[in-house]
Amino acid sequence: MPVEAARRSYLRDSNGPRAVDERETRTSSRRHHKEAPSDEREPKRSKRSSNTKTSKSETSHRRKSSGPQASVKPSVRPSFELDIIGQPCKTIPLGADVEASIMVSLRFPSADKPISAANIDTTRLFVVSSLITETRSGERVPVEAGVMTGQKLFDSVHPLPEQYATSLERSQPCRLSLGYCTFSGLLIRQSGMYRIRTALIQMPGEGSTAPGATTLLTVDSDVIKVERRSVQPSRGYGRVHI
Incomplete structure (x- = not known):
């Protein structure tokens, strides 16, 4: 090649x-x-x-x-609630007894309640009743001591019967009933327009450094008209027979 x-x-x-x-x-x-x-x-x-x-x-x-948006939000804790399940009579004669019933409950952020009423210590909870009136401007102010008297002005929390507790959970699944308190034989000694104020009090636990009892919340009843003349008490709910 x-x-x-x-x-x-x-x-x-x-x-x-x-x-x-x-x-x-x-x-x-x-x-x-x-x-x-x-x-x-x-x-x-x-x-x-x-x-x-x-x-x-x-x-x-x-x-x-690492910023604040990445921080985990703390879980929302349940809150106490007070409901008047037995309103006093709207109009009563001077010298007649007044009665009221209160329910204590916990409200949770969702229906998935992690605890039951049996697991909650209610021995440090009690309810105190007092009398208030309204000024012309609508401000609610306490009435001087001695205007309202009675057999008991405070009560502990008594457990609700099972049928009432079950009915409440069905109608309001986010609430957990802790019990009820009753005030019977209350006597308002002066005529006028009043309300019964109920306060939920919590005593400090053992080993607590708190100085004393703590008022968690209050609730006021409907207006009660106390008249000097003899009147037939209007229909009211008063006591709830439990």
Whole structure:
């Protein structure tokens, strides 16, 4: 074979095979060798840019995670509620007895109550009744001591019968009844317009550093009109027979 022919090789392009001179092959190889470093530098710059972006993204994520929005919210605790389940008579003659009944319950943020009434200590809870009146401006103010007397002005929390507790849970699943308190034989010694205010009190537990009892909340009854003349008591709920 002639030397010139041996120095030729065949390459295939879009137009089919063609003869390529060895010098052209060496020229193309040297050109590719010179251009290679510039092609390799591009990916390196792109890689450094990608790493920089990732680092900034991770830093931003760490800042957000350490901020106040990332803190876990404390669970919402149940709150006490007082309801007058036995309102006193709206109109009574001077010297007649007044009665009222109160229910103590806990309200939870959802119907999934984690505890039952049997697991709650109510021995440190009691309810105190007092008399208030309204001024012309509508402000409710306490009445001086001695205007309302009775057999008992305070009571402990007594457990509700099962049928009442079950009925309450069905109608209001977010509430848990703790018990009830009653005030019977209350006597208002002066005529006028009054309300009976009931306060839920909690005594400090053993080992507590609290200075004394704490008033958790209060609830006021409907208006009671005490008249000097002899009147037939209007229909009221008063005592709830439990």
